[in-house]
Structure formats: structure tokens, C-alpha cells
Amino acid sequence: MKIVVAGGNAEAEYIISMLKGKGTELVVINGSKEVANKIVKRQKVPVYVGSPWRRYALEESNAYDADAFIALSSSDTDNYASCYLAKTVFNAKKCVCVVSNPTNVALYQSLGIDSVISSSYLLGQSIKNESSVEDLFKTLSLENGKIVMIEAVVLSKFKMANKMLKDIHFPSYASIACIERFPDIIIPKGDTYIQPKDKLMVICRSQDQKRVMAFIRQED
Numbered sequence: 676m677k678i679v680v681a682g683g684n685a686e687a688e689y690i691i692s693m694l695k696g697k698g699t700e701l702v703v704i705n706g707s708k709e710v711a712n713k714i715v716k717r718q719k720v721p722v723y724v725g726s727p728w729r730r731y732a733l734e735e736s737n738a739y740d741a742d743a744f745i746a747l748s749s750s751d752t753d754n755y756a757s758c759y760l761a762k763t764v765f766n767a768k769k770c771v772c773v774v775s776n777p778t779n780v781a782l783y784q785s786l787g788i789d790s791v792i793s794s795s796y797l798l799g800q801s802i803k804n805e806s807s808v809e810d811l812f813k814t815l816s817l818e819n820g821k822i823v824m825i826e827a828v829v830l831s832k833f834k835m836a837n838k839m840l841k842d843i844h845f846p847s848y849a850s851i852a853c854i855e856r857f858p859d860i861i862i863p864k865g866d867t868y869i870q871p872k873d874k875l876m877v878i879c880r881s882q883d884q885k886r887v888m889a890f891i892r893q894e895d
Contacts, residue, residue: 676742677702679767681727681757683747684710685860686876689852690745691718693822693878704736706748728756733765741767751779758788792826823884824852824876827891831871834893841865849879849887 677700680687687705695701695718703720704727705711711722725732727746738744744767746754751774758770771790772783783791829836835843840863845851854861855874861867869875879887 676700677740679704679727679736679738679741679744679761681744681746681748681761682706682754683773685862686853687747688714688718689862689876690747690824691720693850693852695720702736702738702741704732704738726753728753728760730760730764733760738767739765741765743767743769743771745771745773747773749775751776751783755779755783755786755788758783759786762787821881822878823881824878825884825887827875827877827888829869829871829873829875829891832894833871833891834895835869835891836871838869839865840867840869843869846879846883846887846890848883849877849890852876852878 676698678694679702680690681704683690683705684707687703687710691701691703691714701720703711703714703722704725705714705722706724706726708724711724714720714722723732723736725735727733727748733739738761741761744758744761746757748754748757754772754774758767758772761767762770769789771792772788774780774783774791774793777793780791780793840851851863853876854863854867854869855876856870856872875891877887877891
């Protein structure tokens with residue numbers, strides 16, 4: 676399986692750490708030389724330094740025929756341009772676009788992006804209909820469906836809210852990759868507090884997805 680990770684910082688590094696090896700061909704592209712050097716040093720994978728919305732960057736990094744193209748840059752338009760280029764010119768089978776502006780979710784989906792992820796959009800859905808907990812969860816399948824990345828927004832009524840990670844006994848069969856707490860991205864440790872409105876990025880096996888979602892949505 677070939678996966679392109681374009682842009683991003685801590686979230687990109689964690690996705691790379693989860694996917695490298697295991698028969699996965701990773702192509703990593705990053706516009707920041709500083710971030711690229713950090714990824715190379717920590718993850719021991721090559722990183723092409725360049726803007727992933729530039730055609731030559733995708734050509735030179737050999738981003739052709741990716742099974743998944745994941746755009747993690749801080750700019751919504753850059754992520755859209757990267758995904759559009761990957762889809763229409765470089766034959767990417769599935770494109771995942773992270774956006775900051777929730778109004779871009781429906782727009783980018785209508786323009787052909789396979790998966791558009793926005794924590795603000797998920798939070799807005801939960802406020803609109805908090806009784807429907809399923810609205811708080813969005814998933815992305817990787818490694819031919821063997822691995823699932825769950826994006827979950829924490830509500831104040833959840834049992835884990837306002838507790839340290841070490842005290843909630845998070846399942847051993849899953850891992851919280853990072854926490855988005857606007858405007859920050861947090862790599863959690865045992866003493867990290869889980870706060871209401873946090874967006875958790877959780878990695879687990881596909882067969883454990885339902886158990887993980889049930890654990891997260893436990894209420895006091």
C-alpha cells in the first residue's frame with residue numbers, strides 16, 4: 676500500500692510512525708525544511724522538501740498512484756489544491772483533506788475530495804444534535820482496512836472529560852495519536868488532561884473500532 680503524507684507537523688509525524696514498515700510505501704512531502712529534518716531524524720524516513728500543491732513536488736517525490744493521499748497543511752486551500760492535483764493528475768485512489776474552516780467541508784466534498792475532516796465541523800454537529808453521539812465520530816481506514824483512525828470530539832458529559840490520561844485507563848488496544856485543542860496540537864502523555872471540546876485522533880485495528888468508540892462515549 677502506498678500512502679502520501681503531505682504537510683503537517685506533529686500529526687504527520689505520528690501518522691508516519693504508525694504506518695512506516697508493515698509493507699507500506701510512504702512518500703512524505705513537507706514544505707518546511709525544519710519539520711522535514713525533524714521527521715527524518717526521529718522517524719528515519721526520507722522527506723521531500725517542497726510544496727505538495729506544486730506539480731513538480733509530486734513528480735520529484737514519486738507521488739504517483741497512491742492508495743491514500745493525506746493533506747495536513749495549515750492552509751485549507753493548499754490542502755485542497757494538493758488533493759485535487761493528486762487525484763486528477765497523479766491517480767490517487769483516495770484523498771483526505773484536513774480543513775480549519777468548517778464551511779469548506781461540504782464545498783470540498785462537492786468538488787470531489789473523498790474525505791474532508793474538520794474538528795470545528797464535528798463540534799458544530801455535536802452542539803446541533805448532542806443526543807446523536809455518532810455525529811462526534813469520523814473514521815478513516817488505512818492499510819487496506821486493517822487500521823482505523825478515529826476522530827472523536829469529547830463532550831463534557833463523557834466520563835473521560837476533565838481527567839488525566841493515566842487515570843482514564845484508555846484501552847491497550849488503541850492509542851491516542853494526538854489531541855487537537857485549538858489552536859494547538861498536543862502529543863498526549865500520562866499527565867495530559869482530556870478536556871471537553873478536545874478532538875482526539877485515535878489509532879486502532881478495524882476490529883476494535885466499536886469497542887474504542889464505546890469506551891470514549893461512556894458517560895458519568
